[in-house]
Amino acid sequence: MIRRRKHTRHTRRRGLRFVGLALLATSGFAALSGCVDPLLSPNDPRSQYSRYDLVRGRFAPQYVEDEFGRRKPNLRGRLILPE
Numbered sequence: 001m002i003r004r005r006k007h008t009r010h011t012r013r014r015g016l017r018f019v020g021l022a023l024l025a026t027s028g029f030a031a032l033s034g035c036v037d038p039l040l041s042p043n044d045p046r047s048q049y050s051r052y053d054l055v056r057g058r059f060a061p062q063y064v065e066d067e068f069g070r071r072k073p074n075l076r077g078r079l080i081l082p083e
Contacts, residue, residue: 060074
């Protein structure tokens with residue numbers, strides 16, 4: 001006959017301790033991964049045509065300020081085709 005092991009407080013605590021340590025380690029890794037420099041700087045050319053546009057005066061800035069002084073991405077200015 002096979003005897004089944006009963007769950008006791010000791011085994012539950014061990015499981016909770018493991019889960020707690022796993023959550024702590026995961027949050028630590030997430031916090032450390034946020035301290036990385038951005039992949040592309042704002043001064044780097046965005047495409048092969050950005051230098052061409054800059055020389056001809058059609059370069060659209062990456063960000064613009066709205067009427068309230070908030071910085072927003074310049075999506076419309078960067079996506080509209082020059083005529």
